[in-house]
Amino acid sequence: MTEAQVPRVGHYRYVSLALITIVLTFSTGDRATMSVAGPGIVDELGIDPVELGWIFSAFAWAYVLGHLPAGWLVDKLGAKKTVLFGLVLWSISTFAAGFVGHLAFPFVALLCLRVMLGIFESPVGPASARVIAAWFPSSERGVAGAVFNSAQYLSLAIFTPLMGWLNHMFGWEHVFTVMGALGLVLAVFWVKFYHVPSRHPQVTGAEIDYIRAGGALVDLGSAAESVTVARRGPKTSEILGLFRNRMLVGIFIAQYAITAITWFYVSWFPTYLVKTLSINILNAGFIAALPAIAGCVGGVSTGFFSDWLLRRTGSLTIARKTPITIGLLLSSGIMLCAVVTSPSMIVFLMSLAFFGKGFGSLGWTVIADTAPREIIGVTGGVFNAIGNTAGIVTPLVIGYLVAASGTFTSALVFIGLHGLIAIFSYWVIVGPLERAVIRPAPR
Template sequence: MEISIKTNLYKRSNARWMIVVFLFIVTAVNYGDRATLGIAGKAMQGELGFNAADMGWVMSSFGIAYVIGQLPGGWLLDRFGSKRVYFLSIAFWSIFTLLQGTVHFFIGAWAIIMLFTFRFLMGFAEAPSFPGNSRITAAWFPAKERATAVAIFNSAQYFATVIFAPIMGWLTHEYGWQSVFFFMGGIGILVSIATLVVIRNPKDHPWANEAEVDYIKEGGALIDMDQKKSGGKKQGPKLSYLLQLITNRMLLGVYLGQYCINCLTFFFISWFPIYLATERGMNIKAVGFAAAVPAIAGFVGGISGGVFSDYLMRKTNSLSISRKTPIVTGMLLSMTMIFCNYVDSIALVIFFMSLAFFGKGIGALGWAVMADTAPKEMSGLAGGLFNMFGNASSIISPIIIGYIVAWTGRFEWALVFVAVHALIAAFSYLVLVGPINRMELKK
């Protein structure tokens, strides 16, 4: 028996880990595109005449469209499957990223109008990306490996800064801010083409053998999501199902937590480089490298949080303990960014921001919770709704931070604003969410 078990384990393929590596690459490009304004923003403000409030509105345009697109994006994923929708999403958001490099051809107010428009369209095209990631993860990974898988692709947001911020800073310095958008848009178009080869259902994928498919199915993976949609009558979401999603206490707590966590995310990818350049007086080339240090800490924290969560899952067999412990711990650690208000040393600023980013990485398990809790009949739509609530923060927080900075001329209260969101996220998971389990829809 022991020999037979070892043989079966040896023969099992590991295609699921190749899939999550690809999700990591896609997510890195996704966040690299979002971070373009954070790196190129100061140069654009100088050339095109934007102030901090203008930049806040431009940054929020992405979030407005991203939120609007969540429910349609989730519905498209459930109706047409992950592969086609994922490909089109990546291709179109990359095109609109590239087009942002052309706004200098427009005169006066038209430049900011066109930048707002291209950023808006990019956000709308990106809407299915994270619900797609969650959907693909739920189809490919058993519950005991799911947090690690989610942590891997989610940590790409930090890796994107580590890799792309120095490159984008160098491009801005050497070739102008336009080159940043051309570079990132071009990479995204290439990645979209690769999607057609890599993303498939577990049962249909040439990289996955029967032993692996059986293993992930027995572990709770929803391997039949797209097969069920491939034939027969395809129906849109029922209103009663949608009402159940938005009135469930557990999910409402998760939505609030994700809203607050995303406030930290968008501060780091949007305002943090500008904070270093304006508040701390760093040149744009140095900003790209300095911003990479907290991003490395976030990357390490992100992987650590997922591995720790799955370790707790194996030890306790409790989704509540295994998911809540890293999230609450990480959010409390993120509040250390407030200490930046009391130091003058750049090295200490980078240290405290790195500590905060490490904590944010540990606590960024919202998508793992979503993969654990979304009803299997509406995984895409549930993920879209979750992302819609979470990314309402991408509309509100950039605008508020922009006005705080414009009114006060400094970032102290902006850092307090972000840190309070970390505290609310911890409260939400501790008090509001309750036991974590997969929601069952009432027919």
């Protein structure tokens, strides 16, 4: 089938991609609510920077611990059900956070609600790997994974100004209530419009044939597959086998380093702008959108570049590792913000670093390319769980670094070094990229 024929085979794979991308957009927005509401909460509720760091970190503890069971549920129940349940429950948790100011122990209440948010958001990553693997051929997964991953930047570009405006006009409480209500509306759209390929009421046979011929796992979620997985679920030996595969271990390590960079932006970045540039949270929200837009551009463009490289070279390894390396080198430039004082230069460097972070974030595409087909959900869960342990460490480390020095200088160096660690892992540990096969442990 020629490239000219591709647009005529159907478009429902793009609908599925749009839906899971929008879900991640809301997921990222809801976890970033605390970063925007944080300065107001600190002032009104008397929470100090270290306590705020613990609140940021509480989400990540639960998010990480929730991924393995979430991945298991995605493989057992499918993406549609697990995303629906998670979306409804995390939206309720977000909404409830708007009322902690009326409680006797708001710090404890926020910790608990952030834990709930982390648990209920954990199915999104594993489900997305399954959706991309099921709906997209290998030749289109670079773009699909990049579009999906760009949701985290799109979310910050859209929701950070909105949340900053809500905070400024109505108070920090409404950051949570509005975002929670919007999430419940999204749940209605998800349940109505998302379907797996084998059960989609409108997908054409031509589109199914096209994506199947290109390597899409279209039978994921089929009646036969569902019966088999529901009967046993992923085996413990299969899960443990992931850690005997050097390629996957290297991918997991790199994702930790990449996610550490992300967590600076979704936790401390608005506070960094308020403190460093001496601006209010409303202006910080709009300024924070500029790096996010740059990240979105980088995140989308890398998919086209990666798939173009795949067509030109025929090498999955070159096509995925090259943009990852270029992007993460640029993202390490965030360290330069520690030595410049011009506000415009800081915003430029942050935007360049965030562009690079987006350009280097092909992790979900790599997982869709390499995860063992029997346990794609669990592999995505382990991948995202290990990555988001950075969400436990990063906000806390930054909180202590800022509290000790009174500046963000050491924090920026700490974040920038993670890009170099990810490059090292991909080129030294990972090796060639290919679909992993899980073998039983030696006796």
